[in-house]
Amino acid sequence: MRIFMMAAACAALAGCMTAGETVSFKASNPQQQALMRDGQRALVSRQKTSLVLVRPAARQMQTNGRPVFVVGINNLGKQPVDFRVGQVEAVQHAAGSDFEMKVVTYEMLVQEERNRQVAAALLTGLAAGANAYSAANAGHGSYTTPSGRTGTFYSPTAAAIAQNNAAVQNEAMIAATVETGQRNMAALEQSVIKDNTLMPGEWYGGQLHLAPPTNQGGAQKSYTIVITVGPDRHVIDVAQGPPGV
Numbered sequence: 001m002r003i004f005m006m007a008a009a010c011a012a013l014a015g016c017m018t019a020g021e022t023v024s025f026k027a028s029n030p031q032q033q034a035l036m037r038d039g040q041r042a043l044v045s046r047q048k049t050s051l052v053l054v055r056p057a058a059r060q061m062q063t064n065g066r067p068v069f070v071v072g073i074n075n076l077g078k079q080p081v082d083f084r085v086g087q088v089e090a091v092q093h094a095a096g097s098d099f100e101m102k103v104v105t106y107e108m109l110v111q112e113e114r115n116r117q118v119a120a121a122l123l124t125g126l127a128a129g130a131n132a133y134s135a136a137n138a139g140h141g142s143y144t145t146p147s148g149r150t151g152t153f154y155s156p157t158a159a160a161i162a163q164n165n166a167a168v169q170n171e172a173m174i175a176a177t178v179e180t181g182q183r184n185m186a187a188l189e190q191s192v193i194k195d196n197t198l199m200p201g202e203w204y205g206g207q208l209h210l211a212p213p214t215n216q217g218g219a220q221k222s223y224t225i226v227i228t229v230g231p232d233r234h235v236i237d238v239a240q241g242p243p244g245v
Helices: 002-009 106-136 156-191
Strands: 022-026 032-037 040-046 050-056 068-075 081-083 089-094 097-100 140-144 150-154 196-198 203-210 221-229 232-241
Touching (some): 022 040, 040 232, 050 221, 050 232, 068 196, 068 221, 196 203
Antiparallel strands (some): 032 040, 040 050, 089 097, 140 150, 221 232
């Protein structure tokens, strides 16, 4: 279960969770069991050749945000089995109808992060340009003598100091932007669930990101996640809403 615990610890990708909504699970057949894992609700689903353990990635879901779950999969069979993210289904049940909840794949999250990095680079470039412009005009000043005479002066030393400080600040801003982007990409690579072939007895797991369910005006949201592992279909019933609802 080491991979499962590592993925659960990587809650940063789920967003900065403030007071939001809690999640509960309902065992829909005898092969399922709702339980608690480290103070959080979870569900174990066992089929003929696989076992799936699902729990929220954070103690509370962000209201109107993407639900993020940590999924652990165990191959109980004697043959390799495939898990494909493209086969995961999520459907919200509301007002007597079903609505698809899109699975946000690793590739989608990577593209979002790349877009974020482009925006961050543009903002960093603007800030660096403003620093450089300010430094280029440093060293200039004005004075007024006791007799009332005014004038201007230029200090090469002050200008050199300002330009050096601006260069150091710009280099630090650019380095921080690059480092943040690299760190976020590494977190996605390590934590988000992807296509995988599980060998007999092998555990595999990661974060499963879903599109936000439709707001029910503060009422509880109900949706189903179907996780296919080889020939097995694990149907996970989820209830999400404000604490106490």
